[in-house]
Amino acid sequence: MSKKIRIGRTDLVVNPIGLGANAIGGHNLYPEIDEQVNRTLLKTAFNEGLDFIDTAFTYGMGRSEEIIGEVVKELGNRQEVIIATKGTQKLIDGETIVDNSPEYLRETVDASLKRLQTDYIDLFYIHFPDKNTPKYEAVGALKELKDAGKIRAIGVSNFSQEQLIEANQDGYVDVLQGHYNLLNRQAEKDLFPYTIEHGISFVPYFPFASGLLAGRYTKKTTFNDFRANMPHFQGEAFEQNLQKVETLKEIANAKQTEVSNIVLAWYLAQPAIDTVIPGAKKPEQVIQNLKTLDVQLSKDEIETIDRTFS
Template sequence: MSKQVRLGASSITVNPVGLGTNAVGGHNIYPNLDDEIGREIIRTAIDEGINFFDTAFYYGPERSEELIGQVVKEHGSRDKIVLATKGAHRSVNGEMELDNSPSFLRQAVEGALKRLQTDYLDLFYIHFPDEGTPKDEAVGTLKQLKDEGKIRSIGVSNFSIEQLTEANKDGYVDVVQSEYNLFKRDVEKDILPYTSKNTISFIPYFPLAAGLLGGKYTKDTTFNDGRAKNPLFQGETFLRNLEKVEQVREIAQAKNAEVAHVVLAWYLTRDSIDALIPGAKRPDQVINNLKTLDVELSHAEIEKIDNIFT
């Protein structure tokens, strides 16, 4: 078991490498997922010492939470597991709408408790901000649920700095989750300084930039999914991005590590990034993700990676 890190100002501690589970039961996100493979991914993670699982109502919808709940119950390890889930989506006439209202957030938490087969959630995030609900009012509802023992800590996801500041008016936010990777560093301007100053943990999603920072692609790689329209994968931009990845590969090879491990290790050197939630579509990928914890970067290497992507 690796060292444990604290999430924000909460009492919750986790392995710095957790598991993002949108490919466990996320049938609306990835085609042709196998639920039994999803369960095996969770089993493998628990057996390998991962104790931080990130899911959401939206993944499935609902199915990811259900599969995780099944495995945690069969494993009998609830007290050793940190379950984080997210809510904000409501289905209206077959369409998903965002709702942060107090009444809906209560419904979202109660639904997640049932699907995860537990009587408390370690971390509950507002998945996306809606347009109408005051953010401090939404977070205030989560504080009430925390006082009731139904959640242990409070998170917000995909909030702007203005929305985060409003949400944290009373100091209740423990964790922020947003997109962040070496190609998309907007949060360094305002969100990361705010989380660092206010003892809030920042959890990045899409840390490997749709696989581009995994070091697996070449100039001849073609894409027939969403990456085909992603600006990072277009023409000369794609070639320049590959050159940057190759510079990281030099560092990785010197450490007998993979590019992805070095990139993920770099994130853990950033202020307020206390834990990561890389995903996995197979059990062996779960084990591979944990190799991140074997990578130690020198100050010079940290600075070099920073400069490559500046």
């Protein structure tokens, strides 16, 4: 099944299943990644109808953007692909500094355009707020870039409700990207009422809670990476979360699909969310994520999942 949706009030129309590209060229995040596999993954994604890519400068400090730009140029499909990227970080003496100043935003957008080998970015996010720049001034700089045709839509990421309200003082914010999944639903209270009221589309990151919501783990699974220190992977909390995932497995089994597809379908059923951007390291993961489009959750199933993870 193929369907397209509009992202909020923008003129960006996409397959609602996108790709979070932090494992594309993100050697600083995933040292073991293979760039040739990255290229195959992107080509597979495009061939299967995925057309929304979410990247950032910090994914490989520009390398993710470069690979995406090279593949899109090779395929000649720039008009068919919606590219979102994020910026604001810069390296000074080996330290990462966040800078939302209008001057730096103009500079970082130009640098992203060059790496992506394109003359426009479909959706540009302020990746993190800084401490000094008024939020509406930073967004105002992006509005100037939008008017100049360098970007098509304005996003902010990792902004609190208070920061979002300040950023949207002039009504220019189109998209908010934030941490949200079935185990972390705080955004429903803090952010969704405002984004829905103001026509701002919410794009969740960490949709699978580092794999826990994908149904891959059991009580015997052990972790020796960053997950080992996460509260929802420890002790009783981990066991309770696994029990909740069993409910997802029952629904997935009844529909002959994967838990990951049930989770993504539930997000897309939320009024605040138009699109999801699950990550992938292998081409087959992209293909599996796209099968979400074949999943129809009933009202009862949506409510069952809601109650289970409330």
